[in-house]
Structures are given as structure tokens and as C-alpha cells.
Amino acid sequence: MDEPLVQAYEQLKELxxxxxxxxxxxxxxNKAAGTRVRKAMQDIKEAAQAVRKKILEVRSEQSSTSx
Numbered sequence: 001m002d003e004p005l006v007q008a009y010e011q012l013k014e015l016x017x018x019x020x021x022x023x024x025x026x027x028x029x030n031k032a033a034g035t036r037v038r039k040a041m042q043d044i045k046e047a048a049q050a051v052r053k054k055i056l057e058v059r060s061e062q063s064s065t066s067x
Contacts, residue, residue, distance in 0.1 A: 022040065
């Protein structure tokens with residue numbers, strides 16, 4: 001498996017896991033936790049985009065080597 005892709009995916013998983021406590025607090029009405037969750041969601045969005053980019057890079061590398 002492509003190492004940068006795995007690293008990008010692992011980072012995405014860590015970001016999601018780190019937001020769990022704040023999501024629970026935010027659902028209970030904690031406004032500060034809600035702010036932290038919104039920030040975490042932005043970071044998760046960026047990490048997900050990085051994973052998508054890595055997947056496209058892997059796909060293009062594979063198609064160029066198979067031709």
C-alpha cells in the first residue's frame with residue numbers, strides 16, 4: 001500500500017477520534033465545545049481532501065505504469 005496514503009488516512013482517523021468528547025459536550029449545550037467541534041470539522045474536511053488527493057495520485061501512478 002502507498003505509505004503517504006496510509007499516513008493521510010491515519011491522520012484523518014485521529015482527527016475524527018479526537019473530536020468525540022467535544023461532540024458529546026456540544027450536544028449537551030456546551031458552546032465552547034461546539035466551537036472546538038466546528039474547528040475540528042474544518043480540519044477533518046482538509047484531511048479528507050488530502051486523502052482524496054493521495055488516492056488520485058496513486059491511481060494516476062498506477063495507470064501510467066500499466067500503459
